[in-house]
Amino acid sequence: MRKMAFLALLAALFALAVPQVFAAGAEKVLTLGVDQEVIGLDPNIVTSFSSHRRVDLLYNKLVRHNENLEIVPDLAADIDIPDNVTYIFNLRKGVKFHNGQEMTADDVVFSLNRILDPKTASPGRSYLTTVKSIDKLSPYSVKVVLTAPLASFLEGLASNNCAIVSKAAVEQYGNLQKVEVGTGPFMLKEWVPDNSMTLVKNPDYFEKGAPYLDKVIFRIIPEQASLLAGVKSGTLDMATINDGSTIMLAKRDPNLVVMQKPGVNVRTFGFNVTHKPFDDERVRQAISLAIDRTEVVTVAEFGMGSPTGPIPVSATQWALPLSKIPYSTPDYAKAKALLAQAGYPNGFTFSIVTANSYEGGLSVAQVIQNQLKKIGVNAELDVVEWGIYIDRWVKRTFDGMVELRGGSSEPDRFLYRMIHSTGGVNNFMFKDAEVDALLDKGRALTKVSDRKPIYDQLQIALATKAPIIFLYAPFETTVLNKSVKGFKQVGNGSLYYLTYAQK
């Protein structure tokens, strides 16, 4: 009797296990761990980095970045540029939205107008500032005319905020924060907020054969150590990890693959140049000479970053080598001399606003604090909570601030808004006629060969005037199980190459 019961129990357990085994073989599922939940899914509206990475898989844009951050066609099969203010986008035919409707010029015109409409409050609007008119020429072509040449126009269109959405869907749902109607390689199947999101393959994706995975499941796991534990144990196939010490542990595991690429984000240490003594250029230069960027990367990021000047090193077309950037290598004697000239022979005290999150860069601030002691400058760390950090940023109530700036391989898109006197994210209160002139000139020209000398001059000018000290570009890191093939790390953190991933 007992033996029967035991056998029955065994059989029941076996029966439970067997379907699992069969189910696993049929579908190709990839599970990915991330540490932040998306905040909304409407591509034209989202601001958070986590949302950007997600909508990248659900929607397409007119153009996109490839793994080398070059602009390549996406929904626009090709682009005619008859003069430097006119762009004619010839769309791919037969591309379907996830609701079955075909993507046409009407959707493109609608999307671009939606982005420009102040009522949408789209972050993408600032990338399309000089757009004068948007016209449908035929069901598959759209003409956009600008009021003035804008060199970063295509780069702006490659942003997820400029994704093409379905006119019918927006008219039906109002906004796309909770529903998804894109043309992208994956479709939203299920969303359990703060827990998981399941995407399934778009069988009608315009790239034949792709994607190869049937399902991608995003799991929200806030702790970096837990993410690594998940990949190690096989519960996760891959995870995006940004904590240096955790990445070091991952590198030691022979069963894991660590993909790293220099990113386009730049770690900066900037000043409110209206606060004494930072209104004096010599003081800013002195501090720039006291900071050893290599040491900052080694200590704060375990060496996983590239010291950089005003243009991130991954923008290989534009970035000057560090050797050509003034005030970027330590020279303590010169720094002290500059301080003395400015009237601070014995140094001074000031405070650095920082936050204990990855973006807030507390460890970076601590290294800087240490390094500045060598020239007699005493930096006090004002460590605040993230929300307060943003508040201080908005209100400009800081002497110095460590930031992580979202960058771009297109210098106009990255630098104009940051240091032009009218720039929307110029929290440094920096106004300089020479810098303004260079920026205005650089964005009005379109040929790289014309623009390069201007941006070379700009990098040197910025390093000399030093309202911001550009430190390094952190690596973008993904940790994968060896079984995942075909994925490529992109410098801007995009996960688009999941389209080509296989297990």
Added chain:
Amino acid sequence: MGRYIVRRLLSLIPVLLGVSIIVFFLVRLIPGSALQMYLGTQVETTPEQMEELKRIFGEDKPVPVLYVEWLGRVVKGDFGYSLRTSREVLPDILARLPLSIEITIFALILALVIGIPMGVLSAIKQHPITDVFIRIAGLLGLSLPQFWLASLMVIAFSNLRGWIPMGNYVSFLAAPFQNLKMLFFPSLAIGIGLAAVIMRYTRNSMLEVMQMDYIRTAKAKGLKKRVVIIRHALRNAILPVITVAGFNTGYLLGGAIVIEEVFALPGMGRLALYAIYQRDYPLIQGIVLLIAAMFVLVNLITDLIYASVDPRIRLDEKAR
């Protein structure tokens, strides 16, 4: 008794009203706003866009007006929409509630099952070595940081399939065995600290009670040791333990933030934490109101249990 319960439940109204006023105005004193968090430091906006955003985020009216408007909607059951996710606040909070309740109950059971027997064993001092050992264990349980314990568990046990949640949480109703498996370690991480507290309260209380005359009487009557301890001593000693357990339950129902973060569990603690980080006012208000209501209810239940265990307690003021 019925009147007493009704009276306690009615006290919910002034409590919740007071809590709502405090939280509404208090969170808006914190520097930063949901709109600022949304824009972050990377987004440029035009003045027209800012106007529209302020309207969307409810920053275009004075705070008392906003409070009255919000209260008017709340009494109709409309808790508004999250500024962060645009989703309705109340369903999202209620969706998290079962997990928080489950962890609370699970942790409490573990804590009582471990703590009470250890406390009793330690108090009756059968073997002095046992007493010392148990007291050291209790001290460890109190001193081990929950965060550290939880992280260790994740690292050590992540190879055991299904025992460490990895963003794959399922509810009890959907899959009971999977659910219990993945909540075991999180509940244990909380339960260990709670067990230590309960152990100490039980031990101290038992030591006091064992000195009482009625215990000596019971022993003199010739009752078996086990009957004396459990039926007479423990029953009296348990009263402070009920109070401690009740208080901790109310506290845990608010969500064990650290545990939820480390174990990636979508509980109310994490929701509250992110809501505060993002200054998601409607969500913060909804969660705080709900937690306040639960606290009042748990206190009521604790008092009722207390009265049922100790016949000397009279909750009704009238009976004299």
